[in-house]
Amino acid sequence: MSTPTSSIDHTTDYLRFLGDCPSPFHAAHNVAQRLEDLGFRRQVETDPWEATPGGHVLVREGAVVAWVIPHEVGEGAGFRVVGAHTDSPTFTLKPMPSTRTADGWGQLEVEVYGGMLWNSWLDRELALAGRLVTTDGQVHLVRTGALARIPQLAIHLDRGVNGDGLKLDPQKHLHPVFTVGTDADVLQILARDAGLAGPEQIASFDVVTIPAQGAAVFGAEQEFVASGRQDNLSSVHAGVRALELAGADWQDGAPAGGDVWVFACFDHEEVGSDTRTGAAGPLLQDVLTRTAAALGRDLDGTARMVAASSCVSADAAHSVHPNYVERHDPAHHPVMGGGPVLKVNANQRYATDAVGVALWKRVCAAAGVPVQAFVSNNAMPCGSTIGPITATRLGMTTVDVGVPLLSMHSAREMSHVRDLVQLSAALGAYWQGA
Missing domain, CATH: 2.30.250.10 (Aminopeptidase i, Domain 2)
Known part of the structure; x- marks a missing residue:
C-alpha cells in the first residue's frame, strides 16, 4: 500500500483545491478534471455504460461520481463507496x-x-x-x-x-x-x-x-487551515487525493482485483439532499446498478453485489471547543489533530453501528491512523449526513466519519492539517481492501 504524501504537500494542494472550488459546480468540474488527468474516462449518462477496467467519472450539475473497475471482479465482489458532498452553507x-x-x-x-x-x-x-x-x-x-x-x-x-x-x-x-x-x-x-x-x-x-479571502494556514506550527467550505470539501479533497495516490500503483490503469471502488460527491446535503443531484436522489443507485449490469450481472447478481457492499460517509465532524466544553458530551472529546472522527448517534442521525465501527477501526489500523469518536451531548440534538440516506436507499453497511472542525458552518471554518492527511490515508486503505 502506498504511504501518504507529506502533510506539506497535502496542505498546499488542499489550499489550492479550496480556491479552485468556490461553488458545487466548480467542485464537480475540478474533481472530474483531476481524475481525467489520472486516466479516468468521462461517462455521459445518455451513452452506453462503461465498465472496462480502470477509472470512470460522470458529472451531473454540482455532483460528481467516480468508480474504478479492477481487472478481475470476482463473483463475491461488491462496491466500496465513499460518499461526500460539494455544497456548503x-x-x-x-x-x-x-x-x-x-x-x-x-x-x-x-x-x-x-x-x-x-x-x-x-x-x-x-x-x-x-x-x-x-x-x-x-x-x-x-x-x-x-x-x-x-x-x-x-x-x-x-x-x-x-x-x-x-x-x-x-x-x-x-x-x-x-x-x-x-x-x-x-x-x-x-x-x-x-x-x-x-x-x-x-x-x-x-x-x-x-x-473573497482565500484559504490560509496559521498556528504556532502552521498546523491549522482557515477557510470557508471545509464542510465538506475537506472530505471531497481527501477522496481525490486517495484515488490519485492509489492510481500511481495500478498496473495497466486499474487495481488487480477486488471490489469496485466508488466515490460519490453529492450536492444539496446542506438543505436535505432531496434533489436529482442529492444523496436522496437516484444518482448513486443508478451508477451501481448500471455498473453491475455492464459487468454482466443480472437483477439477482446486482442485488448480491449491493449486499456485499459498504459505504464510508465522509463529512465534517465537531472538535471539542475549548471555550464551550459544556456543550459537548463529557466522555467524548474529539480534538483537532487527533485524527478522523467516528460519528455516533443512537437516534440514527448518523448511520454508524457496531459493524461500521469495526470496519472503520480496521481501516484506520491498516492506515496507521488514530480513531476518536463524537457523540452529542444528550441535551443538544446533532445534525445529520448523507450516511442515513445512503443506508436507507441502498441497505448497505454505512459508517459516518469526518475530520473535526471548529466554527462549522461559519464563513471561515478551521481544520487541522494532520486530520486532513489522515482521513485521506484512511479512505485509501478502505478502498484498497482493509
Missing part, C-alpha cells in the same frame, strides 16, 4: 439579482442556503461564483473578484449589541451592498467575468456568495 442569488435603495445603494438580492452562522458573514468582502446558462443552452462557470459586503451596524447605533447579543433579520439585515451612486449591474459583471458578450446572453443562473 452560503447565500444564493435570487432571480432578481439586485435592487437599489432610495439613497442609491446597489444591493444583491440573496437567499439563505443551509444552516449558516449568519454573523460570520458580516464585514467580509464577498465574491460570486457558480454557473450561468446562456440562451443557447450552454453552461459557463463563473467567479468574480471581491464584489460585495454585508456591513454591520456601528456600535454607536446599537449600544446593546455586546451585552444583549446581535440580532439579525435575514430579509432586512443580510443584504450585501455592491455599489452606490452608479448604474453598475450585477448581471453585466457576471457576464463579463464569464467571458460573455453581455448580460442579454444569460438565460438563467445558479450563483452563490463566497468570502
